[in-house]
Amino acid sequence: MAGKTLYDKLFESHTVRTEDDGTALLYIDRHLVHEVTSPQAFEGLRLAGRKVWRQDAALAVPDHNVPTVAADRQAGITDPVARIQVQALDNNCQEFGITEFSMDDIRQGIVHVIGPEQGATLPGMTLVCGDSHTATHGAFGTMAFGVGTSEVEHVLATQCLLQKKMQNMRINVEGTLGAGVTAKDVVLAIIGEIGTAGGTGYAMEFAGSAIRDMSMEGRMTICNMAIEAGARVGMVAVDEKTIDFVKGRPFAPAEEYWDQAVALWKELHSDEDAVFDREVTLDAAAIKPQVTWGTSPEMVVAVDGNVPDPAQESDSVKASGMQKALDYMGLTAGEAIADIQVDKVFIGSCTNSRLEDIREAAAVIKGRKVADNIKLAMVVPGSGLIKQQAEKEGLDKIFIDAGFEWREPGCSMCLAMNADRLEPGERCASTSNRNFEGRQGQGSRTHLVSPAMASAAAIAGHFVDVRDF
Amino acid sequence: MEKFTKHTGIVAPLDRPNVDTDAIIPKQYLKSIKRSGFGPNAFDDWRYLDPGEPGMDNATRRINPDFVLNQSPYDQATILLARENFGCGSSREHAVWALDDFGFRSVIAPSFADIFYNNSFKNGLLPIVLDAEIVDELFKRVNAKKGYQLSIDLEAQKVITEEGDEFAFEVDGFRKYCLLNGLDDIGLTLQHADEIRAYEAKRKQAEPWLFA
Ligand code: SF4
Numbered sequence: 192m193a194g195k196t197l198y199d200k201l202f203e204s205h206t207v208r209t210e211d212d213g214t215a216l217l218y219i220d221r222h223l224v225h226e227v228t229s230p231q232a233f234e235g236l237r238l239a240g241r242k243v244w245r246q247d248a249a250l251a252v253p254d255h256n257v258p259t260v261a262a263d264r265q266a267g268i269t270d271p272v273a274r275i276q277v278q279a280l281d282n283n284c285q286e287f288g289i290t291e292f293s294m295d296d297i298r299q300g301i302v303h304v305i306g307p308e309q310g311a312t313l314p315g316m317t318l319v320c321g322d323s324h325t326a327t328h329g330a331f332g333t334m335a336f337g338v339g340t341s342e343v344e345h346v347l348a349t350q351c352l353l354q355k356k357m358q359n360m361r362i363n364v365e366g367t368l369g370a371g372v373t374a375k376d377v378v379l380a381i382i383g384e385i386g387t388a389g390g391t392g393y394a395m396e397f398a399g400s401a402i403r404d405m406s407m408e409g410r411m412t413i414c415n416m417a418i419e420a421g422a423r424v425g426m427v428a429v430d431e432k433t434i435d436f437v438k439g440r441p442f443a444p445a446e447e448y449w450d451q452a453v454a455l456w457k458e459l460h461s462d463e464d465a466v467f468d469r470e471v472t473l474d475a476a477a478i479k480p481q482v483t484w485g486t487s488p489e490m491v492v493a494v495d496g497n498v499p500d501p502a503q504e505s506d507s508v509k510a511s512g513m514q515k516a517l518d519y520m521g522l523t524a525g526e527a528i529a530d531i532q533v534d535k536v537f538i539g540s541c542t543n544s545r546l547e548d549i550r551e552a553a554a555v556i557k558g559r560k561v562a563d564n565i566k567l568a569m570v571v572p573g574s575g576l577i578k579q580q581a582e583k584e585g586l587d588k589i590f591i592d593a594g595f596e597w598r599e600p601g602c603s604m605c606l607a608m609n610a611d612r613l614e615p616g617e618r619c620a621s622t623s624n625r626n627f628e629g630r631q632g633q634g635s636r637t638h639l640v641s642p643a644m645a646s647a648a649a650i651a652g653h654f655v656d657v658r659d660f
Numbered sequence: 661m662e663k664f665t666k667h668t669g670i671v672a673p674l675d676r677p678n679v680d681t682d683a684i685i686p687k688q689y690l691k692s693i694k695r696s697g698f699g700p701n702a703f704d705d706w707r708y709l710d711p712g713e714p715g716m717d718n719a720t721r722r723i724n725p726d727f728v729l730n731q732s733p734y735d736q737a738t739i740l741l742a743r744e745n746f747g748c749g750s751s752r753e754h755a756v757w758a759l760d761d762f763g764f765r766s767v768i769a770p771s772f773a774d775i776f777y778n779n780s781f782k783n784g785l786l787p788i789v790l791d792a793e794i795v796d797e798l799f800k801r802v803n804a805k806k807g808y809q810l811s812i813d814l815e816a817q818k819v820i821t822e823e824g825d826e827f828a829f830e831v832d833g834f835r836k837y838c839l840l841n842g843l844d845d846i847g848l849t850l851q852h853a854d855e856i857r858a859y860e861a862k863r864k865q866a867e868p869w870l871f872a
Contacts, residue, residue: 210833211833211834214832214835216849216852216856220870227691228751231693234693239846245860247872255690256691270691313870321751321753322750323749323750323751337751338751338775339775339779341779342778345845345849348849348850349846349853351856353834353845357774388771388773391772391773391774418775421773444869445869448868487680487748508677508744511676512677606682606750607687608687608688625750628705629686629705630682633686
């Protein structure tokens, strides 16, 4: 019999029971909760008179709606609808007995950043959150996936979820990345290769020497965007780096359990002879810094490339999609990526707001100034603790001196639910994960890039190859 | 949850691939803490020419006459015909609530994003996957005749055209059962509470650090 994949192992070890058609009742170890996708779930519990099954498995934080300007945060949220939603989370957590890092807590931040930071994300767990970027936590050999609000309620009420097993897919990135090429470029290149639906129905494991060489932060960036390739689950096998990262974090196993935990975690990798339903291999050395040009993450090219021409596309549905994207983005086929001027720069989001990202961006910015045509350049750290550490290292000064704004943690302009947004037609170099129409504000034009590339664009005023910078 | 057994209705064609959940319901509407009332803002950026905010009277906004759902009889449509990878993007169930609130009972496409597909079943909205060629053929027929209707028979797992052509579709047995009977998943799962407790006890032995 063939060996098991990491996903197979985790799926099996968390199956409580299986229905005749193969639907499994899966036990969920950790449930992360935020303000946007939970109010209707708590309301459902209240209406049915149900309790939370296991309070200690849940951890909540407001992130999507919170202001990122310090003064606004102290004054309270001015948008009444958003304020009610954040208050609803506070109240629901109190009523149902769930731990919450509220807006003024130093540990507050983007839900996918604080899970690992606190050690609330552990290897071997099943972890869910009412948010598609939950795949981020898969970097720890965790089976993590996003769910809708009905499922949030289901997990709150039963600690379980009904799941059909997905197929297995492995993405191998072999070799060494070039200087200036980061995890973000790797994952954009993967999505460019397999398309935004390439991973639909699959649990995706990222493997190969380039992934092994990557830091935990880089692996989180890659897993974060598995959903942009259609895969609900993205994961990386556990190794020494995983274990070192987890050690000593507030929610990590206590000393008396540590060795026992590590012994179990070391088994969290696919067996040598495991068979994947689909495998894709990329050559790390060939990956260049990436820039998206359209309104789907698969619409991506290398920074030294050009905006593609729909006329060259043989599939008519695709060609018309490309043309719609070009019209929306205000770009012309054949235009050089390096000629595209940007209006705003956003460094943040659960993809790229960790300390390593901020350090990388600062290294590019240091001693330089933001170009005159840039209306706003901002850094939004992923959590209060990251912000604090960055300030200790003096990184905030580097950004502020260059003309950047240095903000409080939250989702911010990744989805523009708060005041941070683009005006219609404005163009942004963004380290976030989605370039959909209207994502960063109505009529907004988003180009996804790495933190280093976003920084270089801020200085140059247009896209530029950070490798020559 | 509303039951789904058989349904016949007008089909609205939405001819673009990768329709994402940000397009189905833009983020400003996610601030609502309710489950209902999203219908007037379904596809907000495509449906209206002016920017929308929660709390606005949508009746006073400038509508985009070119958008299919603003045209008669598609404003009465209950079946949405779409292209590949429908519902990609965020996990927001608000997208399903918006389609449901608009009046849709089913979406037909060559493929769906996983989370959207899953969320649909929880709300009595039936997502149907048909081959790309069949979807293409349906687009042709829908475009050729305003108000073209399809019938859906969930029990028999068939989409039936006006001409009497039948197209079979797949659906998981368990999901079909829940939808046909309008059953609430949580109630079903809680029938297995003892098994969940037994499982927990076992895990607590093996991985005590997971239980605070
Ligand atoms: S940072 Fe963006 S992608 Fe991440 S959780 Fe927040 S809104 Fe979602």
